[in-house]
Amino acid sequence: MLLKRLYDTPEGWTAERDADGRVTNAPPVKGLRLYHTGTNPEQNFSRRMVDAGLAEGWLTMGKGMLMIDTEEETLEYTIVRTPGTYCCHCDAKLEDDPSGASARAHVAQTHADTPSPDASNPAGVRVTNAYECTLNADQHALWNGQAHAARMAKGEAAPSRKAQTQQAPPRQDGKE
Numbered sequence: 162m163l164l165k166r167l168y169d170t171p172e173g174w175t176a177e178r179d180a181d182g183r184v185t186n187a188p189p190v191k192g193l194r195l196y197h198t199g200t201n202p203e204q205n206f207s208r209r210m211v212d213a214g215l216a217e218g219w220l221t222m223g224k225g226m227l228m229i230d231t232e233e234e235t236l237e238y239t240i241v242r243t244p245g246t247y248c249c250h251c252d253a254k255l256e257d258d259p260s261g262a263s264a265r266a267h268v269a270q271t272h273a274d275t276p277s278p279d280a281s282n283p284a285g286v287r288v289t290n291a292y293e294c295t296l297n298a299d300q301h302a303l304w305n306g307q308a309h310a311a312r313m314a315k316g317e318a319a320p321s322r323k324a325q326t327q328q329a330p331p332r333q334d335g336k337e
């Protein structure tokens with residue numbers, strides 16, 4: 162997916178950078194611009210991205226949903242899995258036991274003598290550090306990467322449902 166942060170840049174602002182060239186005085190984030198949501202409706206959000214979105218105010222979670230508020234549309238993702246340990250056989254969420262003992266016990270008791278269906282996790286247990294989500298089907302149809310590329314090729318503007326339903330705030334920087 163491709164999202165870009167929009168900054169609330171004060172007049173006369175200039176970037177200050179550290180020795181590695183990273184900006185150290187980034188202005189506050191005022192929103193996100195949505196370009197496309199990627200090839201598939203399935204999307205993994207890292208804890209880091211979720212934390213950044215919560216801190217910057219463009220991401221909310223609740224009732225099994227992860228919502229990303231952009232200038233164009235509020236993307237609605239159903240949370241399929243939260244970070245944690247899962248059984249490769251039955252997809253049950255297992256205890257986050259650092260030793261792995263309880264996860265191994267589940268596999269041994271429930272799926273004894275059955276090889277792991279996941280070749281990359283032969284023990285039959287999978288750890289994810291991401292929020293594994295699925296995008297609302299209508300939004301995927303509208304905002305997927307192929308649709309975005311087709312619009313770019315034809316020089317068409319991106320669709321914006323928000324613009325049709327609510328008054329956009331006045332632009333102050335004159336660039337957009």
Ligand SMILES: [Zn+2]
Pocket residue numbers: 248249250251252253267268271272
């Ligand atoms: Zn299981």
